[in-house]
Amino acid sequence: MSLRTYHDPLHGAIRLDHNDPAEALVIDLIDTAPFQRLRRIRQLGTAYLTFQGAESSRFTHSLGVLHIARLALDHLVRLAPELATQRSALYAAALLHDIGHGPFSHSGEEMFGLRHESWSGRLIREHPQLRDRLEAERPGLAGEVADLLEHGRHPCRAIAALVSSQLDCDRLDYLLRDSHSTGTSYGQLDLERILASLTLAPDGQLAVHPKGLMAVEHYLVVRHLMYRSVYNHRLNVVSTWLLCRAVAVARRLGPDHVPADGPMARWLWQQGDLDIDGYLANDDIRSGYHLLRWREEGPPELADPCGRLMDRRLLRAADVSTCSSGERLELLARARSLAARAGLDPEGTCALQQRSSRGYHSYKGGLRLWDGQDLRALEQRSPLVETLARSQQSAWLIHPREVSEPLERELRQREPPSGQGSGAGPLSLP
Template sequence: MKLAETKVLRDPIHGYIHIDQKVIWDLIDSKEFQRLRRIHQLGGVSMVYHCAEHTRFAHGLGVYELARRMMSEVDEIAQFLNHQQKMAGLCAALLHDLGHGPFSHCFERFSHIHHETLTKAIILDPHSEVHQILNKEDPSLAQRVVDILNHQSDCPLLEEMISSQLDCDRMDYLLRDAYMTGTTYGNFDLERILRVLRVKEGHLCVKRSGTHAVEDYIMARYQMYWQVYLHPDAAGYESMILTFLQAFKDYCDKHPSDLLQCKIVDLHQDVLNLQAFERLDDFSLLMQIEKAQDLEDEVLSNLSRAILSRRLPDWKSCQNKEEGEQWIAHLKLSHPFQQALCQVMRMEAGEYRPYFESLHNPIRILDGDTCIPLSQCSDVTQALLNMKNPQQWRVYFPKERFLKYEKTA
């Protein structure tokens, strides 16, 4: 059902977010989507780039807007998809990050639950407002949205628009994160890419004349990961958050906790407690960290002070885990708080590699009447595929002021 008039929301990346479907407007107003206002997009990166305070809420709207533009401005996409498919795709674009916990990806490393798992559980939960809104629109809509996110739908084109090597998700977060961090690494020619998108045999592809625009997009992704997302100080801050979470969980196991009505440790890998998760956001976590300053546990109380005051650990590069552990042993730290700040971390590109290619997931280039993988017509991409999987090892340890630690009164 269409709204009586199109709603528009101002956006620094896309100018306006356009909403003309009631189901989208209602989903935006749902408590599950509104919760994303309280989840920072970049976690610890905001401790390095001070303006990076944007949220998963804004990103979800941006991904939706890009999907909407593809469906309305790219003629071949508009003609290929029917109304039912478009609605499912727009909902999937909007809701794809519902399952992010406090500080986004940081919390996943504590809970061991991927945000996509929680996203799909929320959408399918009959008690969630999101599910009820989708069900009111169409009883099959929630499952069709989840099928798109699972890459199990009957429309590969929609899946590729939402999650692939050239998708609305990546295109929005690169531009948005670059803008909000004040960097230029993530910039690429979005308008050119939209102009050269095509559909061939049910798959998303790019005209060969758009190859250079795609190369630019891939390099933007590469630079953003190594210069912004994997910044050493951002990773150091998140390591303190993770250390706090584990230490607090251990504390709660030993002591009945009345610090907060909602405990951050109520979510476990084997139990998707969606009611507990609904109350988890950056603010609830920071409030719990703030309260932990008054605990008698010296590790937790000092960790909380360090987190809240941005007292980051020091770091240095190392060749491997063994070298990092030797460096920590060399410091001869005696206090548990000092020891808690020590971490050896492998910063491996992994999923952050700018481009990878297999039979089912290449960026497709339309060469005449045939689709070919991007690597066959791009020397830049071929070089990226041939490079070794980049990785760095870092050892984190207390700065000098922490080495002079004195027992808290």
Template structure:
């Protein structure tokens, strides 16, 4: 096909010259990703973070395209050239199953974006499956096996999902660019020039290990400064409580939800199919939230208004030792008139920036190997004192969220709020 160029703020140009890739981009399932925000509620904190899963998936495809071209040209003896298209397709489609306000929605309704990704790829009723089947009858299953990490060629799997892969490299650079921070920046060109296929995956040359080290530090900083930002988590908490209230009200207010938010009903009833899932996106939910601001239920209307107008909850960090005090805080909040079920929440966010491969762990991670002058592999933390410091350590915090009004002066509830502040100081 004639080459098509997608202009991109991160990679400048993303060329597409394979008809399969171009046809996949133009499917309704992939175009839907334009209506799914990459960062969910983070855009309420970093106002530039409004980019979509669509642009991210194109970026991941572009990195996979560059790497497969590099491996084909320089390492045909160890890289299987016949896996080029498979790698690029898996990169393009790796997030196609993400839903509206993905992680928050998943936590409440039990959906799984990775399972939906595989279903979109393997379901004969989807446009994506129809295009993939033209390559070969078993091609959809091969793509799905890369997504679920069962594909035999671990080089392909690790390019899509590992501690340093096309997905993570793109979202760090892209999220950094759109949120207006510098934390996620790293030397992509140096990493791409030092990446190598090895027998059971990928590794990096000794000359590029500082760039890999910089990438891991950038990832750590993005989690601490952007992804775990207290205000973004406050909006996530608010969104979860809003949907939880709607789910609670649905059985007694079916007519209201049939009129104002019919596409959520299959999820309220826990009886949804792929088509139901694909009909939802961020814009649909936002329209529902607007309608809910006029609900006769004061809690639903208030939570919807808070979310739409960014009236975020405040928070305080707590430790396991002080967790016992949270019950008293909830009592003080309830005394003022706020139902704790919907106006308080505990949010825990911890990340493991880097860890070596531990096959006996619940979710074993791939480790990052550095190729030495003699050709042997050395795990990164043995090469880098900085990474050794990060290895095996969790970073983040636990927060208790509550209405901002608890901190505002109010003569009517002065005594109660003074008690609340006194309890807050114990945390």
């Protein structure tokens, strides 16, 4: 059959036609082993421990990004017909933008200390199934797509912005998809209006028509709220730290004390020498298997974080964002002292995790408004966007449940009298 249909929970039927050269390219790329591997990598890493519906995969998300990119390009081609020549490059980049993700997605990047954009570029340049099909479409296309995904560079600036910018197709899909899968209501974007407002500035860069300003403001607010409520949720911070702890302990103990199969051994102790086959051999299934195995067979300091993850016996996290740096360190020392008294490993159960985020980066793929006469930065026309550009800091004191009560009592004693400001302050201990 010439048509292939993917039934997406967000976008409905995503149809691809073998008789269309750019879509035939996409179909062939979908059928490669590296892309099929994305079925085995969760979109939201360990967020399923907090939001039980967060089980969707990078495979599903990547198809959604392709769908939005196709809609966006169809709209822009009506404004600039010459952009039709970029369909193959855009479709391939939209589809393959996450091809380099490791186990547990962004949690895995912290866990193993890698950058998925670099691996996306390398896989596209080196894996025969990806490279050869792209080169058969057009000589040089593999390098072009790899460069776009790894560095955000492309000869056509509008195409680059659709793949990597403050309003790219990736963000539009993941906000909608992650809101749907986590059951949160923040991610309801006006996708149709946002796409309809896309235009081209005189320099060829992507811009937004002022008629779409409110829809874009809403999108940026949604992104900010999703980071606060989902991506930087305290239990996501805890589970990511436990993953990092497990890998750090396994690496320190070494192969003589930590059971691991060949691919995992290379990821743990020979990561600098990983080739593309070794990289692709790891996914959520293999890493999850090793977490289970380490829970059962590993030394106690490795079995503990693995067991906490597998059995969802997560550590707790207190919001210490309002505390000074010195106060945070004092609280960490006190939590570790309490943990040691309770017979727990203080290093393995107590930590300080800090995050910085902003809803909009004016100098990182910043957006501009263009009405055909006046070109302005988005933040110049929107006080709301200017506010979102400010950095938001958060800090979490991770600690075991066993010390929550004495720690909370101590924190209440530190609380200053009403109306005299906040020192360590009353902390939220869920």
